Amino acid sequence: MTAVIPDPRTHVAATGTGALPAAGPWRIRADPRLAPVADAVRALLAPHLGERLLPDEAPPAHGYAITLSLDATDVPLGRTIGVAPDGGAEPADEAYGLTVGADGISCRSRTAQGVLRAATTAAQLLVTTPSDAMLDAQELSDAPRYAWRGLMIDPARCFVTPDEVRHVIDLAALYKLNVLHLHLTDNEGWRIELPSNPSLTGHQDAAGERLFYTADEYRELQAYAAQRHVTIVPEIDLPGHCAALRTALPELPPAPAPDGLTGRFPFVPPLDLTDADTHAAVAAVLADVCALTEGPFVHIGGDEAVGITDECFTASVRELRNLVREFGKRPVAWQESSRAGVGPEDIAQFWVDVPMMELPDTAEELADRPELVATGLTMGVVGALKAFFAPSDQDVERVLAGGGRLLLSPQSHLYLDRRYAPEVTPADQADDAARLGFPHYRPRSVEHTASWDPTSHGIPDEQVAGVEATLFGETLRGLDDLTTLLLPRLGSVAEVAWSGRAPEWSEYRTRIAQHARLWRERGLAHFAAQDIPWR
Template structure:
């Protein structure tokens, strides 16, 4: 029963279990239809069994999914006997998590897309009870720095669902590329959607690949992604990062930049990694432009939260801009930090009027936090602690602990080493709620998130290497009721369970980092990174 993430309660039985065969039926009750359809497709592909819905009273073994209003929406129970497997859940999402667990019970071969065998499939007799610790169990995927084709995005959704992660935070825009189709502003993708070349490794190497890079998602592509994710219990939260990280948009529409400071018409989509100094101006026309962008975004993404970035916005151009300084004076603001806060507060109100909620990186605390905003705490715990104490929802994602683009070992074979060393064990011992929070404030931590920034990930193979197996450890941190003291966690037990989970990842075709170091083809010899020396800061 090497399940990941670990369920709350597992009781094994001495009964012989439930064999699956050609006559096995699968029944999805009201509210579980999507989970039942997924389970029939997934297990049917792996086992070659039809698993039809029963006609009348089932005459053979049956797998049944049903809802129980006594359970929380993501809570579920599994009961397997020699006669049937009953999956009970509080809602459609819980039904899908129950189905994902049932697939794990059948072993790694159940994760393949075609049958290696058609006999010998057995569900062990057991009783499981399970529910998540956090309601927000997220993974950020940056598709701006390196575009990921739609098929790879859909595959990534499947990988999140297999680990019971329920939020895909999609970073759609940045200095290096705009990936969201905006029909009223087509140049955002025709110009902003590609760059002439890309930096190879970190800036100090001064290397470029001289290969154009780009791509974007149509609104229908993203509607498909949203629906596909929803069928698997996952919410897609879009991010349009503003007012900084906007050079791709300014390259497409130069009037969005600080034209009294810089010749914005000469700007292209940025080919460097890092933080561009070219930020949005603060004119009413710019606010209206992005209201138009967000109107189309809201039509595609039904999520309660919309991420508007707010991070790493250099203020030099605003300090030099007569127009920005006049705006500060007109509004009676103290400085440029308050100007950014005013900018974010405008969209906080705008989203609230439409029944949505703004979430941003912890820099939105600077100059005053917008009244309805939630905070993604990435610069350590401090921003999240301050926001939680002020009564704002917080998603903990400190870079020192759960930035999975950071290197996995301190050695010469690690490809493009950046950031802190974060091993599988390090991630398993990450605790999202710092002990400094009192119980009331701690309840404002609505979840946690692992982030994958793709400056140094060119494609899905690179993404697999950086994400796995560490994302499996993170999933257990986000889902399971682990000891709050990281030192008290059963690392040897998790490591033992991972032996089975590696086989699942292999069956899924995930090119994870081996425990003893990268394969030769996973290395990038000679490509300069930016490792961070010294210990990870304490929480």
């Protein structure tokens, strides 16, 4: 058994060849057409192999080769479903074959994407095998189930520097994820420089640190991700979650509020895109974002627009979609956007319904949830939350009826800003476990995250866009916090997104246990959950 994640569909021992020393040394040998892939593979391996990764000019006879080739021999055909994040009419062919033989490791596919996926499998084989051990001769092959395999991070609430984003991109690539969704705007901050309105990013913290991505940095991040076959999807969250935009443009009027709501709850008034000045300001923002974005998708938000009438919400979401399409991109939005109507070209990100919120029904149930009591939650607030989110119970049906696609991000399992359960928390990380994660979610084990079955929602294959985990940043203070919530849970997300099925826990936990070394060598903090037998 290997410790590769996602677990390859086919894995057999090879006969007639000997084992290889994991220590190498190793060199990259690539088809000239795969030079960008070779550069990416070298960069991904460097933190782990160090001097055991030979330079290109090393004599060919030295070391063992990791060979990258465009070769269809013995490479399986898989049925990949969902939306191609690179904008292709059909999902990319990412199927690959890998052989560990007498001279090294052969990584092959019909496409550059598939070769990179094979090479990340090779990287995991090398990193999870002790350097003083032998790598057995073997044959592996695999192909993905879902075309869109994503991770969302939240620089709006906890800024992540460009170098830190690169760490996340590398991690995504190593686990065969191919989308990084950046939640760039929210009430707490606006994190992308736009030529149309420099005041959006005119704020710095007390230390004078710049807390946004310049246009050039955003372009560079996209290029870095693209070399690793990861597509960046920016999110400009509207018409709600707009306090940062309102700070820059305080003259914009509030959207009309439902009868009886004005003044009852504290919220930032959403934007009204039927207002001419608001429409012009938002159009300029989206024109800039679309022009700066190399990928085909721009996320327009559409969630939790508290304090807007249904009529204004519908008009505003429709206009946000229209603007993104006018500027040459395809809109993605949270599931609430379905209430503005859905067509076959629409992608709605499914994240919540009332049952998965696990809110108490009685005062006694609330008293048994200390994580909720500690936040000051009352049954009155619980009732208000249930009423506000009640329409979410029909959002999936709306999307299916309209012929749209659903990007699966259920809060119950794929919201990684969830606290770890006390029963899996090691004593030396108890403070982190208490601090990190949204306090209204029930704390859960790593096994819980790994138990998610994407078919459990009953969504037809032809209407699934893909799978995406999210990690919102309200409780984060930096990259270490982000990766502590992300790792080890990202592994099972990557596995189910690639294979389409939940891993068998007793087997999976022994594989993920061997990945702590990979994270340590990359300088990434992780949570040493006690339901995993770490090595």
